[in-house]
Amino acid sequence: RNGRIIVTEYPDRLVLENEGQFFEGVPADYISGHKTPRRYRNPFLVQAMAELSMIDTMGYGIHEMYAGQRRRFFPLPDYDLSDADVVQMTIHGKIVDAVFSRMLIQKTDLSLEEVLALDRVQKHLPVDDEAMIKHLRRRKLIEGRKPNFYLSAKVALASDAKADYIHTRGQDDVFYTKLVMDYLNKYHSATRQDINKLLWRMLSDALDDEQKETKIGNLITSMRRTGKIKNSGSRRAPNWGIAE
DNA sequence: ACGCTTGTGTATCCTCTCTG
DNA sequence: CAGAGAGGATACACAAGCGT
Numbered sequence: 001r002n003g004r005i006i007v008t009e010y011p012d013r014l015v016l017e018n019e020g021q022f023f024e025g026v027p028a029d030y031i032s033g034h035k036t037p038r039r040y041r042n043p044f045l046v047q048a049m050a051e052l053s054m055i056d057t058m059g060y061g062i063h064e065m066y067a068g069q070r071r072r073f074f075p076l077p078d079y080d081l082s083d084a085d086v087v088q089m090t091i092h093g094k095i096v097d098a099v100f101s102r103m104l105i106q107k108t109d110l111s112l113e114e115v116l117a118l119d120r121v122q123k124h125l126p127v128d129d130e131a132m133i134k135h136l137r138r139r140k141l142i143e144g145r146k147p148n149f150y151l152s153a154k155v156a157l158a159s160d161a162k163a164d165y166i167h168t169r170g171q172d173d174v175f176y177t178k179l180v181m182d183y184l185n186k187y188h189s190a191t192r193q194d195i196n197k198l199l200w201r202m203l204s205d206a207l208d209d210e211q212k213e214t215k216i217g218n219l220i221t222s223m224r225r226t227g228k229i230k231n232s233g234s235r236r237a238p239n240w241g242i243a244e
Numbered sequence: 245a246c247g248c249t250t251g252t253g254t255a256t257c258c259t260c261t262c263t264g
Numbered sequence: 265c266a267g268a269g270a271g272g273a274t275a276c277a278c279a280a281g282c283g284t
Binding site: 145148214215218222 | 270271272273274
């Protein structure tokens with residue numbers, strides 16, 4: 001059918017919409033686990049779910065997803081099938097972390113408490129339990145410093161897809177610096193907006209917009225202090241270039 | 245001209261991590 | 265367990281914009 005998926009992003013949820021039908025029957029049939037789809041009628045939606053790591057592959061079924069989510073007290077996705085020709089799925093939660101699903105799939109021995117804490121980490125909610133934080137860090141499940149923990153990418157390294165979580169954790173400042181220097185070598189000068197645009201999507205998802213601003217500001221400061229760049233414009237309208 | 249607001253870089257603070 | 269290092273957070277000064 002129509003291969004276009006419309007993704008609408010809200011602060012607290014993600015709505016995926018796709019023209020076409022679901023599988024045979026309705027989602028509830030599969031949630032119960034009594035029915036197994038022979039084929040997916042809506043491969044586009046399935047692919048999107050796979051990319052969001054709600055399901056690992058085509059083979060990771062709806063029932064398992066629901067059972068797993070429910071068993072761990074995670075918010076469950078909602079389907080809206082009121083329009084016969086449109087499938088609409090709502091994923092609750094601010095963040096969908098690709099590392100998270102892989103972690104659950106690989107680490108089958110996680111306790112409920114561990115999973116709940118990891119869920120809070122992925123949603124960037126504070127984890128108050130000091131002992132749990134220490135425990136998770138020791139198990140190499142989380143990294144980062146309070147309050148900006150993030151799920152450890154090393155767990156996922158055991159599987160094959162390395163590119164997925166490149167964006168999940170922050171890159172080193174040397175990498176950001178290189179990006180800026182490459183940009184300046186190419187275009188000779190850059191405004192703050194240029195640098196923001198250049199780095200924004202590269203920054204860790206653990207940072208909100210305000211923190212990203214600060215992060216970039218600090219990076220610029222750092223580069224200026226070490227004599228890499230200098231500002232030939234005003235403070236209001238900075239014009240950054242490579243320092244001599 | 246004036247005051248207010250906003251956005252920027254700079255300096256300093258503060259908290260956490262790491263290492264031994 | 266302590267001290268140093270790292271780096272995000274915070275406070276501040278300044279420049280520009282904008283309305284009156």
